[in-house]
Amino acid sequence: MTAPVPAPALRMGTAAGRGTLLAAVLASGMVFLDTTVVNVALPKLGQDLGANVSDLQWTINGYLLMLAAFVLLGGALGDRFGRRRIFLIGVVWFTAASVLCGLAQGTGWLIAARFLQGAGGALLTPGSLSVLQASFHPDDRGRAIGAWAGLSGVSTALGPFIGGWLIDALSWRWIFFLNLPLAVLVVLAAMRWVPESRDESASRTEAPGRTRRRFDVGGALLGALALAGATYALIDAPTRGFDSAPVLIAALVGVVSAVAFVLLERRRGDAAMLPTGLFSSRLFSVLNLFTVVVYAALGGFTFFFAVYLQNVVEWSAFRTGIALLPMTLLLLIGSARAGALSARIGPRLPLTVGPVIAAVGLLLLRGVGPGASYWTDVLPGVLLFGIGLTLVVAPLTASVLAAVQDRFSGVASGFNNAASRAGSLLAVAALPLVVGLSGGGYEQKAELTDAFRGAMELCAGLLVAGAVLALVLVRRPPRDAPPSQPCHSLPAATPPAQRK
The missing domain is CATH 1.20.1250.20 (MFS general substrate transporter like domains)
Incomplete structure (x- = not known):
């Protein structure tokens, strides 16, 4: 050895x-x-x-x-x-x-x-x-x-x-x-x-045939195939058609891989990349579903907003880049305070109120158009979205870690990281399809405007759905979780946590 x-x-x-x-x-x-x-x-x-x-x-x-x-x-x-x-x-x-x-x-x-x-x-x-x-x-x-x-x-x-x-x-x-x-x-x-x-211990064995640490290449590959199949089907359906062979095959691969992933991880038990026993904690399951929903809204918003500001509002890349700066600054300044607040009162209220505030911000940004003023048309919506997101990120991370045993904290934060990215991934794949944007439509002002406004409404709806989920199903973790820095990356899907 x-x-x-x-x-x-x-x-x-x-x-x-x-x-x-x-x-x-x-x-x-x-x-x-x-x-x-x-x-x-x-x-x-x-x-x-x-x-x-x-x-x-x-x-x-x-x-x-x-x-x-x-x-x-x-x-x-x-x-x-x-x-x-x-x-x-x-x-x-x-x-x-x-x-x-x-x-x-x-x-x-x-x-x-x-x-x-x-x-x-x-x-x-x-x-x-x-x-x-x-x-x-x-x-x-x-x-x-x-x-x-x-x-x-x-x-x-x-x-x-x-x-x-x-x-x-x-x-x-x-x-x-x-x-x-x-x-x-x-x-x-x-x-x-x-x-x-x-x-x-990653290469040590506790008993014949049983490893102590997770090293699950098969699970990682099946997870990748599941996400890739779903993503390909959603992105290519508008151009190839829902009944085309490539789209149907991709969707089938995604579904079969997802089922196989669950079965493999269940069979591997604690040796799995993602031990399915974690989901015996209802709070852990709910919080990760909440993560997918909220970060889907974030990913959809950041994808559409940058393109819209440049191609419709006709802002430069530099001006577009700094338009979201207040959101980032709010996260930097306020995440620790939001984590401390969640530690005192529990995560339910921040995870309920935060998405609602963010949704109001997106609905305000829906009305931005050509000739918009940054200070009166863009900044108020960005500030509200940033405040709402700040109320969510740190309490969410701390609650996910507190929902599982300490020995699973690494895999729990890693899975929550992956869930946030998967939410953004699926939103970027699905939203253009749902709002009817395809081909070169992002270069046509009228078509992009209609798509942007529809996307903002859908993203706001996702945030409200997340708030309802938190209100109904989130309770204080079984033990107090200390305030923590988010495991997510900061925005544009941002958050990052980035996110580990």
């Missing part, structure tokens, strides 16, 4: 501690930056590459699909083979895919590169936080993770400024090329200061 790797004990005031924190923050910043600005780049890259609506959907969803399907597997790989090793592989993979995105000469090339970027992100996202958790002394761990959350949030807030400026001044391609110098700094810092760590 391999000798256990001793647990490092970095301190915040040392060079190694600062260097490890720098590597984790910059790596997360790359992911968060791309999350916040790719939606803003859609109109320009669509025009440059001759993209249709389904191409724009796949540009977003190719990344989200891989991230949602493989983020749990990425965490497990780090536990088994070394957290620093997998983290570095993820950084290099993500960066190489980013360069391919920036060099894309057609939509097929770009979409394929986005799939690869999502796979790299699935290795990088859990690794950036797990290296802090595993490397720092227990007395400094909370400070390190808090600093990571705050500094990563700053990178998210800077994203609209930097990304919008790059798109207008240079090209949409530079939002991807920007990752290259950041990655060089991450790799140098990680190789110099980040200690290696792993969980030796």
Whole structure:
């Protein structure tokens, strides 16, 4: 048996501690930056590459699909083979895919590169936080993770400024090329200061034929096929027809894979990537359904809003990018306070009131049109949406973790992370179909206006449905959950938690 790797004990005031924190923050910043600005780049890259609506959907969803399907597997790989090793592989993979995105000469090339970027992100996202958790002394761990959350949030807030400026001044391609110098700094810092760590129980057995840790490639692949089948069917149905062979086959693959995933995870028990016993907690099940619904609204809103502001309201990419900045700032400033409030009064009220406030914000934004004023037409809706989202994110994360036993906290937060991304993924796939936007319709002002207004109504409806779900079914977890930073990424689906 391999000798256990001793647990490092970095301190915040040392060079190694600062260097490890720098590597984790910059790596997360790359992911968060791309999350916040790719939606803003859609109109320009669509025009440059001759993209249709389904191409724009796949540009977003190719990344989200891989991230949602493989983020749990990425965490497990780090536990088994070394957290620093997998983290570095993820950084290099993500960066190489980013360069391919920036060099894309057609939509097929770009979409394929986005799939690869999502796979790299699935290795990088859990690794950036797990290296802090595993490397720092227990007395400094909370400070390190808090600093990571705050500094990563700053990178998210800077994203609209930097990304919008790059798109207008240079090209949409530079939002991807920007990752290259950041990655060089991450790799140098990680190789110099980040200690290696792993969980030796990942390869240990408790009894013949039974492993202690989850390493479920089959479950990850079936989950990916389920999401991919559903996504393909929803995106291609408007152009191919609901009764076309490719759409029907994709839908069938999605359904069969979803059923097979459930059966496999149930048979594997605690060795599964997602132990089905977690869902014996009704609160855990309800909160993850709530997550899918609320983040579907968020993903649909951010997809439509950036395109609408540029193609109908005729704002620049930079102005569009900063339009959502107040929402990000509210999340940064208010999430800790919302978490503290939830710890005192329970999650039911914040998770009920928050979505309703956000829904009112979307209904206000529905009326934005050509010649709109940012201060009177856009800002009020964005502020209400941001306030509502702030009331939701931290209480939701804390409640999910409190709904399961401590030993399952990692897989619970990872699954909630994946659920948030899956909600955004399905919304971006389904909303254009439901509101009748296809082909080159996003470049036609009248068609896009009708689609945008219908999408805002549907997203508001999803938020209200989430509020009803929380009001009826959410109760205080069996034990108080401490206020926590969200495991989600900040907006544009944002949230991120980003989200681990």
